[in-house]
Amino acid sequence: MQRSAPRLTRILACAALPVMLVVAGCSSDSGSDGGSGGGAGDAAAKGTATATASATPSPTPTVEPAKFAELPQACKALTAKTTSSLVPKAKNAKGTAAASSDLSHRAGCSWNGLEDKGVKGSQYRWLDVSFYRYDSEVSLGSGQERAQENLAKELGKVQATTGAKKLATTSATGIGDEAKTVTYTVRKTDEDFVYASIVARTGNVLVLLSYNGAGYAGAPTPDAKKIVEGATKAAKEAVAAVAAANK
Template identity: 45%
Template structure:
């Protein structure tokens, strides 16, 4: 087996960034729930004092990106249909991921990982729990904090992503997986009561150059806007 192929096999299991919505090396729950009140409510309909949630549906996460987008971000993926995560309620939670390994002989291998997670919140009749929008805003803040606090992350920076929902934050950092340096971007965006998390990272292996952080960020921001638009479109 080619040396880069051996290293790739050991990296695939750890490529996902440990953000709550996405299964990663941290052992976080791929269903996006940690057993706390972050889980979408299935309680009674909102009372007159609690506004109903704006969005009722989620898109198929594996259809969140166009073929053109996937062709640019993960050009050598072997599964263009994506790898869906598990979910016991597709109207409240969904994830999908893609990976790409572009081998160029003596010039090394360019590896890319892309994943998207959707989390939707209903309003709860209990005013202490709150509206779907408030619950999503709370989860949005936790997602940003989780990304910024990724274990082993270096050179952590944040930036705004205009045009991606009601609020959005991009978190970039460097991190090593199996001694290979990765450049990572996580975009967390909120559209009313839906939170969208996009992770995009890359690495140069077997002598290939490490990808440019600015280019990965630009690509991830475009993907996040597309994912948010897919969520809005799913609701007509």
């Protein structure tokens, strides 16, 4: 009974206090010294953690940077030695630049000419090169990916050339990161024109090169193998010019 007197005194004292104080200060007798009584505090802590997590910003989307920022001067991308050998009697030895409103993204140049060989007839040649550069954009993908996608599209266009015969597509090694060569013949002006078109990609730049020729006035049709060799040589120079323009 002596041990119960202090406890009874405390209970009576607490009974005289306001209800909020009783709950806060007098309920300790029934609990232990463990941690089971922190319900309200735990809820508040969880709420704060949730708010903090919600306030954390989402990572900013990123995309692989484009490899090349510039294009070469198209009419200077091929050496004079190469253009003169592929188009011996070009109307404009320096090449004719293609129209472009943005030379940092699109550029091109062409050469054409008719070499008169007298009684042996004449040989006609046409050479052109085009460059397309793609920037990296979060909504569209990296420049390299965009160039790859457009390589497939441009290749499809070449393969769908109207009137093309003996069409064949092969992989071209040693030209940029990837390249395809399309060969075919087209009959026009009563002559057979032999074509070699190369679609190549180097980084985020697409290089399109076409070389073709025909024999006139009794001259023989150009050898398809030589046309491919000429196109390959020019395409390699064009790809190298892209890298040189970005040094």
